[in-house]
Amino acid sequence: MLGDRWYERAVCRDIEDPSIFNGEQRHSNWRKARRICASCPVQIECLIDALSPDEIHPWRDGRKFAMFQAGLTPKQLTQLYNARSERKAA
Numbered sequence: 001m002l003g004d005r006w007y008e009r010a011v012c013r014d015i016e017d018p019s020i021f022n023g024e025q026r027h028s029n030w031r032k033a034r035r036i037c038a039s040c041p042v043q044i045e046c047l048i049d050a051l052s053p054d055e056i057h058p059w060r061d062g063r064k065f066a067m068f069q070a071g072l073t074p075k076q077l078t079q080l081y082n083a084r085s086e087r088k089a090a
């Protein structure tokens, strides 16, 4: 279990416009978000958190991701999550 303290070191906590991580934003914003994630010291922790089981993220709509996170688009996160779940089930 990660706990919440990793997020205290997240670079995205202090950015001026957090809406660039919004899944409905344009891809040009995601380029900015990707650069921010690349400089983040907790990118691995962020990815582990993103791929945590749904029980830990009850607000998640099934396996759909709504936000850019850990340097990945919502679609990439969904593909990774589903591939990981399928591997576990096999």
Ligand code: SF4
Binding pocket: 010, 011, 012, 013, 036, 037, 038, 040, 041, 042, 043, 044, 046, 047, 068, 069, 070, 071
């Ligand atoms: S990797 Fe990106 S989304 Fe995750 S905590 Fe860091 S800046 Fe935020």
